[in-house]
Amino acid sequence: MSRFLITGGAGYIGSHTAKLLSRAGHEAVTYDNLSRGHRDLVRWGPLIEGDIRDTTLMCEALRWFKPDAVIHFAAFAYVGESVAQPGIYYDNNVAGSLSLLRAMMMAGTQNLVVSSTCATYGQPKNMPITEETPQEPLNPYGQSKLMMEQMCSDFSSAHGFHYMALRYFNACGCDPEGETGERHDPEPHLIPRALMAANGEIDRLDIFGADYQTPDGTCIRDYIHVSDLATAHMAAALHLMNGGASGALNLGTGRGISVREIIEATARVTGKPVPHHFAPRRAGDPAILVAATAKANAILDWKARHSGIDYIISTAWKWHQNESRQIRS
Ligand SMILES: NC(=O)c1ccc[n+]([C@@H]2O[C@H](COP(=O)([O-])OP(=O)(O)OC[C@H]3O[C@@H](n4cnc5c(N)ncnc54)[C@H](O)[C@@H]3O)[C@@H](O)[C@H]2O)c1
Secondary structure, three states: OOEEEEEOOOOHHHHHHHHHHHHOOOEEEEEEOOOOOOHHHOOOOOEEEOOOOOHHHHHHHHHHHOOOEEEEOOOOOOHHHHHHOHHHHHHHHHHHHHHHHHHHHHHOOOEEEEEEEHHHOOOOOOOOEOOOOOOOOOOHHHHHHHHHHHHHHHHHHHHOOEEEEEEEOEEEOOOOOOOOOOOOOOOOOHHHHHHHHHOOOOOOEEEEOOOOOOOOOOOEEOEEEHHHHHHHHHHHHHHHHOOOOOEEEEEOOOOOEEHHHHHHHHHHHHOOOOOEEEEOOOOOOOOEOOEOOHHHHHHHOOOOOOOOHHHHHHHHHHHHHHHHHHHHO
């Protein structure tokens, strides 16, 4: 049994990872300030309520729990918000990660897995995107994650600790058993918004651009189930704990799905039409983002196994219906 401290464990991907670690017989402590997370999603280990920018408290938590590895999800993660308010992104995602790195150095914690993103690549010319594709982010969110990766690399060179940056493509789906899921406010992600439209909670789903150079004119993304992300985090932490090399890995399926295909799949799974409307393109939205996955497959001995699109949407739909019922009652 190993011990993991999860920053941001009260959020979407962090809570799924806490569940997986606990089910695998490990001990998981969540460290979260609940700014965007939810106390009731911390169900698989204790919660330390604190901010990653509070280096003293972070260090005390590490000295008390003595984790074998830290898994760092805590961040702000909305592209549009980062363009409007870059300061809060550099503060939370960059200064927050720096504070965590300092606390880890003070406490002697050796292994760190961090959440990075395909947004660090910007708008690459060639698909699929490999880990060697130049990282040229188009917005402060992607930039803040690239800076976090750079800090990890510099701290690793200077202080000899081990890290793995996991660059996720589109995280989606929910716990198949319906015990945790996606609860963002506002909710910017496509699949939950498509479900909201199918369920009559919003009038329609806005689709930004139908004139891209793609087979059906809409954007293509690589959708990876949150349970597959959780498995990859556990594998990455164990890889570091077993002396594996530091670095960065893409987490995706290698398969692109268009916005129109998501709408069709949502209608198929829910049995309801998805009212939608075609709006102009959004600035900075690349036509296609698809991951090359060979490196993560090889280094972590990991593969996306739950990422068929109907399965993804059915797990999200199960969670969504449950949440809607609770709000109504
Ligand atoms: N959701 C995606 O599609 C996606 C894609 C790529 C990368 N990521 C990254 O994955 C991570 C998790 O994303 P998510 O969708 O689960 O987000 P989320 O908002 O659901 O969870 C983030 C959690 O971090 C906590 N937090 C934020 N700032 C904090 C701070 N200063 N101190 C302590 N806790 C703090 C929040 O309260 C929340 O519980 C983020 O780092 C995000 O950038 C997400």
